[in-house]
Amino acid sequence: MPTIADVAKRANVAVSTVSYAINGTRPISEETRQRIFAAMDELGYRPNALARGLASKRSRIIALLFAAPERGLGITELEFVTSAADAAKENGYHLVLWSSEMNDPEELRRFTQQGLVDGVVVMEVHLDDNHVNMLREISFPFTMIGRCADTDDISYVDIHFEQTIKEAVQYLAELGHTNIAFLNHSQAEFDAGYGPAVRAHTRFAQVVETMELTGVTRFCRATPLAGWEAFNDLLTAHPDLTALVAMNDRTIPGIMQAIAERGWRIPDDFSLMSVVSSARAAEMMVPPLTTMDPPTAELGRLGVELLIQQLEGQAQNASQMLLPCRLVVRDSSGPCRRIQSSKQVEDQ
Amino acid sequence: MPTIADVAKRANVAVSTVSYAINGTRPISEETRQRIFAAMDELGYRPNALARGLASKRSRIIALLFAAPERGLGITELEFVTSAADAAKENGYHLVLWSSEMNDPEELRRFTQQGLVDGVVVMEVHLDDNHVNMLREISFPFTMIGRCADTDDISYVDIHFEQTIKEAVQYLAELGHTNIAFLNHSQAEFDAGYGPAVRAHTRFAQVVETMELTGVTRFCRATPLAGWEAFNDLLTAHPDLTALVAMNDRTIPGIMQAIAERGWRIPDDFSLMSVVSSARAAEMMVPPLTTMDPPTAELGRLGVELLIQQLEGQAQNASQMLLPCRLVVRDSSGPCRRIQSSKQVEDQ
DNA sequence: ACGTTTAGTCGAAACGCTTCGATAAAGATT
């Protein structure tokens, strides 16, 4: 493997001149630049990333702190990873994956102190997040996909849950639904201060209040069975419900089954939709699920781009962005035509 | 950030001695070792990964060549990534993601020549694979998750498709099915020499032959609509079919719908199963899908572990491993009770 | 008692780059 010294020799210049030519750090005459690049081509020279990083104290490597949510990893997380990797590459950076098993923030500190990465993108942030606190404490550069409670001076991108919930409810209201259930993440996640769960919770209450609708909220773990139970509970307590918004699409199969068991049809007798779920999951269901699609690719991309801007000093003040989800109407939602006579329906 | 020189000074030894103590490269007396580690602790010293890599010519970083299959990324790929990352970390390596956009093998060459990574794990390998050919040509260390046609001297882990297909068919046969459809990946993927598609294709033919069953094969793109069409085509041409094995679970919702449109029930009138699909996807369906679950976590883990063994010279000859999928019976398969009288059934 | 290992340590030379200060030549400014 040729080194910069080989190139310098062949182009008849000093090593430093080659470096300047490559990085554009200092002016180089057109003529010598040509000679240098010619020499590089002929030798098939590639700058050594480690040496470069060591000398410049900038590795051009960033880490994605890849934590699994309590409900497990899904397509959404996958898309963060791929879009983050693509964005990193386009900006001339490498992306390393720091896996979730890093529950101990001390381990995160050790990793950052290895000098391997210039900054980290944190995902699955909790309202009070150990990793974030750690990074802040040691003033290590980072951005978040998601956000914690105190976001002073931290750049982040997140889903605009407030708007998303509002639009979802509005959509159902326009279809004529007035009794709407909201199936949140699990109680455990809510109690742990998981941002999406907390924000969506408050927001849903607000929205039904201002829109003068009847809303019922329930927590639910991310399994079909939990969905089945939740749905039956909800309908026992509130038989007038005609629509449900779920935070987690993994509950939906159970709900669909519960609906079928009542002899109801979707969407004629009941409307179902999920917020922040991927098209991928929505299309796996019969009927395909109406969703608020999250802008996953943008989130991943922006997470790393904000970080890189910060690293390259193009951004002094933190940028904070909230991205809306996009309503995609599929076949699980519509005006409700169920005859709301009584509970007999359940027994037919 | 303290350096090794600071540690050496504080422990009253030479820099090289500290290095030997850390790496165990040469014997160090118990007494000085203690002093050195004490000094490291007091200073909070962390070896610099870049300097280490530069000096030792081993970065302890490996890359996962993260290519998207034509059908798009799914949970399976996600699990490769996470398990690979975990395995790397446990072995003291970092994992960088080299994204799929690297279609040009030249770009792969450039990346490898940067000296950043010691080796790469390639996934989504085609029978004749450009990336693999490239790596081989420049003798860059790598392993595969999946396998190409000529696997001489290459370490890999792959799913044992032959066995998987056989077990799937056997399972259906035991339920009494004798007319079985096989829904492969798309024609395009097959033509491109995508290993799983090719191997499964031949194997299915063999198996039905030896078991004296009637088997029909069809290619199908990875969408519900394509599944719907494929199913209808198949049943028009072969009304006696009572079961179907799909290579791709993304076709299943369409198939389920087509079945429902005939007024049939699953599994009473028709049995459905998918090979190499994640539990995650299977449980999103109603009824939950019987599958042959792939050992994704093991594949990811072994992919990196084989690579690391190779890098550390613990393996001179290539290890090649085929892992079986595990049959998970859910609710989409069972003995067929449909009255196979005629096509009237369609019109009921 | 005398070469020969062996354990433990040191100093210096890499590793392949970036960056700083210096320098010479050319251009601009008085």
Add this chain to the structure above:
DNA sequence: AATCTTTATCGAAGCGTTTCGACTAAACGT
């Protein structure tokens, strides 16, 4: 003509490690 800039280049000193060869003193074999 003398001085100040600017442009283009060079050489050398890092960056923080590993690794090689050398050295000392103790242990060993005969």
